Amino acid sequence: MKSSPAKCDQQLLRDSLDDVLSEQQEDWLEEHLEACTACQEVLAELASDAEGWSRVESALVSEVSGTTPLGRGMISTLVPGNQRGLPGESRIIGRDVLPADFAVDFLEPAQEPDSIGRLNDIEIRSVIGHGGNGIVLKGFQKELNRLVAVKVMAPQLAASAEARKRFAREAQATAAIVHPNVMPVLTVHSQSQLPYLVMPYVDCESLQQRLDREGSLPILDVLRIGHQVARGLAAAHAQGLVHRDVKPANILLERNVDRVMLTDFGLARAMDDATLTGTGLIAGTPQYMSPEQARGDSVCLRSDLFSLGSVMYAMCTGRPPFRAQTSYGILRRVIDDPQRPIGDLNADVPDWLEGFIDRLLAKESASRFGCADDVASMLQRCIAHVQQPSNNRLPEAVQALAGRRSVSRPPSVLVNLRGYVLPLIGVLAVVVLGAIGASGVLEPAVDPAGGVPGGDAPRKTVEPSAAVPLEMPSQRNEVWHDGVSEELSSLAAELDALLDALETNVDMDHQTRN
Amino acid sequence: MDQPETRHSLIVRLKGDDYERAWFDFVAVYEPFLRHLVTRLGVPERHAADVVQQVLVAIAKSVDGWSDDGKAASFRRWMATVARNIVIKFMNRERRQPGAHGGTDLITLLEQVPAAPDRAAVERYEHELIIWAAEQIRAEFVDTSWAAFWLTVIEGKSVKSVAAELDISCGSIYMSRSRIMARIRKKVDEVLDQPLATEGDG
Ligand SMILES: [Zn+2]
Numbered sequence: 245m246k247s248s249p250a251k252c253d254q255q256l257l258r259d260s261l262d263d264v265l266s267e268q269q270e271d272w273l274e275e276h277l278e279a280c281t282a283c284q285e286v287l288a289e290l291a292s293d294a295e296g297w298s299r300v301e302s303a304l305v306s307e308v309s310g311t312t313p314l315g316r317g318m319i320s321t322l323v324p325g326n327q328r329g330l331p332g333e334s335r336i337i338g339r340d341v342l343p344a345d346f347a348v349d350f351l352e353p354a355q356e357p358d359s360i361g362r363l364n365d366i367e368i369r370s371v372i373g374h375g376g377n378g379i380v381l382k383g384f385q386k387e388l389n390r391l392v393a394v395k396v397m398a399p400q401l402a403a404s405a406e407a408r409k410r411f412a413r414e415a416q417a418t419a420a421i422v423h424p425n426v427m428p429v430l431t432v433h434s435q436s437q438l439p440y441l442v443m444p445y446v447d448c449e450s451l452q453q454r455l456d457r458e459g460s461l462p463i464l465d466v467l468r469i470g471h472q473v474a475r476g477l478a479a480a481h482a483q484g485l486v487h488r489d490v491k492p493a494n495i496l497l498e499r500n501v502d503r504v505m506l507t508d509f510g511l512a513r514a515m516d517d518a519t520l521t522g523t524g525l526i527a528g529t530p531q532y533m534s535p536e537q538a539r540g541d542s543v544c545l546r547s548d549l550f551s552l553g554s555v556m557y558a559m560c561t562g563r564p565p566f567r568a569q570t571s572y573g574i575l576r577r578v579i580d581d582p583q584r585p586i587g588d589l590n591a592d593v594p595d596w597l598e599g600f601i602d603r604l605l606a607k608e609s610a611s612r613f614g615c616a617d618d619v620a621s622m623l624q625r626c627i628a629h630v631q632q633p634s635n636n637r638l639p640e641a642v643q644a645l646a647g648r649r650s651v652s653r654p655p656s657v658l659v660n661l662r663g664y665v666l667p668l669i670g671v672l673a674v675v676v677l678g679a680i681g682a683s684g685v686l687e688p689a690v691d692p693a694g695g696v697p698g699g700d701a702p703r704k705t706v707e708p709s710a711a712v713p714l715e716m717p718s719q720r721n722e723v724w725h726d727g728v729s730e731e732l733s734s735l736a737a738e739l740d741a742l743l744d745a746l747e748t749n750v751d752m753d754h755q756t757r758n
Numbered sequence: 759m760d761q762p763e764t765r766h767s768l769i770v771r772l773k774g775d776d777y778e779r780a781w782f783d784f785v786a787v788y789e790p791f792l793r794h795l796v797t798r799l800g801v802p803e804r805h806a807a808d809v810v811q812q813v814l815v816a817i818a819k820s821v822d823g824w825s826d827d828g829k830a831a832s833f834r835r836w837m838a839t840v841a842r843n844i845v846i847k848f849m850n851r852e853r854r855q856p857g858a859h860g861g862t863d864l865i866t867l868l869e870q871v872p873a874a875p876d877r878a879a880v881e882r883y884e885h886e887l888i889i890w891a892a893e894q895i896r897a898e899f900v901d902t903s904w905a906a907f908w909l910t911v912i913e914g915k916s917v918k919s920v921a922a923e924l925d926i927s928c929g930s931i932y933m934s935r936s937r938i939m940a941r942i943r944k945k946v947d948e949v950l951d952q953p954l955a956t957e958g959d960g
Contacts, residue, residue, distance in 0.1 A: 299884065300888055531900075
């Protein structure tokens with residue numbers, strides 16, 4: 245064995261597979277594995293025996309190479325690739341499928357030679373990108389003589405009433421905001437077989453693409469982009485809308501023009517929308533999510549400010565503030581861990597900007613800045629200062645943040661994590677639900693009354709009601725955090741509602757077939 | 759078919775609380791996989807839920823053949839085996855008559871499920887299971903971790919070259935790929951209820 249930082253530790257390897265290492269342990273193990281071939285082997289064995297490794301390998305290899313008898317050339321989300329598709333919708337296009345094949349299914353035959361199909365009045369020219377939620381096409385509207393981007397919902401999602409509702413909401417939400425820093429929606433077709441919406445076609449890239457290419461950005465760009473995103477958010481907030489999914493993939497940078505647009509209001513939600521609040525449908529990576537969202541608590545306008553802080557952090561350092569290998573690990577860090585000081589990663593970032601971003605990243609929403617409008621105004625003055633320091637002083641509020649590199653841990657950090665774990669699992673369960681769309685996978689939930697299954701209850705076969713008893717070792721009941729069962733039963737109610745919607749769809753399908 | 763069977767009515771067939779619970783657990787794990795499978799076999803998306811229900815009904819019906827030894831765990835394992843055999847039967851049939859799905863009554867067909875399917879059929883079943891499991895857990899991992907796993911294990915590139923390509927350390931590649939492998943294994947075993955690639959016991 246070569247030299248390594250410390251002794252080999254099998255327990256650490258096991259914990260690493262369970263994703264329960266602290267960031268420090270993870271760094272240590274990463275370094276140790278670099279050189280210790282013994283631990284490399286043990287880790288692989290702990291993950292699976294050799295037979296398992298080779299079965300998984302050969303299954304995935306034969307799937308990708310198309311030699312599987314059952315393979316039907318479905319879109320694979322498994323093959324990594326560099327193309328990130330259209331901003332806001334980025335996932336990888338599997339090698340086994342041509343985007344055009346996916347598109348022909350629902351397009352009418354083309355009328356123009358350079359078009360791959362038609363969708364009502366739009367001649368579709370190419371596929372810009374697609375992901376779990378749908379596909380984005382580039383099209384041309386002849387009568388209006390304009391290029392458009394068409395976002396079409398994925399067929400498996402279109403079967404779900406909840407997803408259709410969400411889609412319609414995106415359209416409504418966005419249509420209500422008219423602002424240069426918000427990507428407009430031109431038309432909406434929510435009643436068609438596959439709902440779709442039409443946006444102007446803009447020659448742009450996403451901030452995500454730029455970060456992938458360049459890593460960290462110059463300070464002036466950080467401020468300009470942050471400023472315009474804050475303006476876009478202020479416009480949304482003025483309508484009472486929380487975006488909920490501010491991240492680099494949803495921020496578009498127009499080429500050759502200094503204009504930034506916020507897009508993808510798919511998760512946006514009216515603050516007073518009682519029917520839909522708290523369902524917590526979360527799509528994609530939680531890396532830019534606020535702690536309150538990660539916990540499954542209700543969001544507020546300041547939740548978007550936290551995400552803006554995460555985006556600015558990523559622009560300064562080239563990486564998001566909270567990283568881990570799994571969604572669960574990321575959520576845990578968002579809730580509990582302080583971000584690494586920006587100065588450690590990029591010494592060029594001035595103190596005051598680091599302090600500014602730390603303020604946005606406050607774990608408690610009340611400790612962040614007051615509103616997006618204030619943030620935008622301050623950033624505007626910061627831009628002036630950076631451009632001409634002698635003529636423009638930093639805003640006092642910003643100056644005061646300089647040198648306060650104290651990223652204080654939240655007081656709750658030593659409080660048991662247990663209270664978070666269950667809501668987190670709830671959030672993750674819904675992430676999975678969202679990802680598989682309408683497949684109707686439901687977990688049994690806890691009986692809110694706390695009844696112990698199999699106790700005195702008469703042994704008979706019953707029609708299950710909304711709450712289904714779940715087997716649960718009684719000693720664990722005692723240590724469960726108060727309120728957890730409440731949260732679980734409300735999650736169960738939401739899932740039930742979703743199931744009802746799905747069953748209604750199945751019923752309707754039957755009626756149309758009979 | 760007069761009415762769609764719902765999951766609720768399936769439960770009525772089961773004998774006691776323990777089995778009811780075991781069945782619920784089983785369906786929670788098994789249903790998503792079935793759904794993946796039937797759509798891969800060409801059942802249109804809007805009929806998939808229906809066909810999955812039929813397969814589940816067939817599995818539930820087989821409960822009559824179960825002799826009670828008092829253990830919910832062995833009930834589950836037995837269920838997994840029955841389910842596997844029924845699904846393999848279904849796969850074979852779909853291969854012979856592609857497109858004959860949806861309205862047809864599967865149950866009569868499925869009643870003649872052979873006790874021990876051949877090795878090739880079992881392997882194909884496991885293949886589907888692995889693909890499904892990988893798709894299920896994909897979203898739990900960030901892109902870099904997934905790419906580290908994919909490029910070194912599936913595309914067979916060296917750890918060193920992938921580390922350079924992705925601009926990450928070799929150590930993090932070892933961690934990511936083992937983590938991903940462990941998750942796939944766990945997901946597969948949940949459905950299989952026995953270790954991967956052991957000979958079917960019928
Ligand atoms: Zn070692």
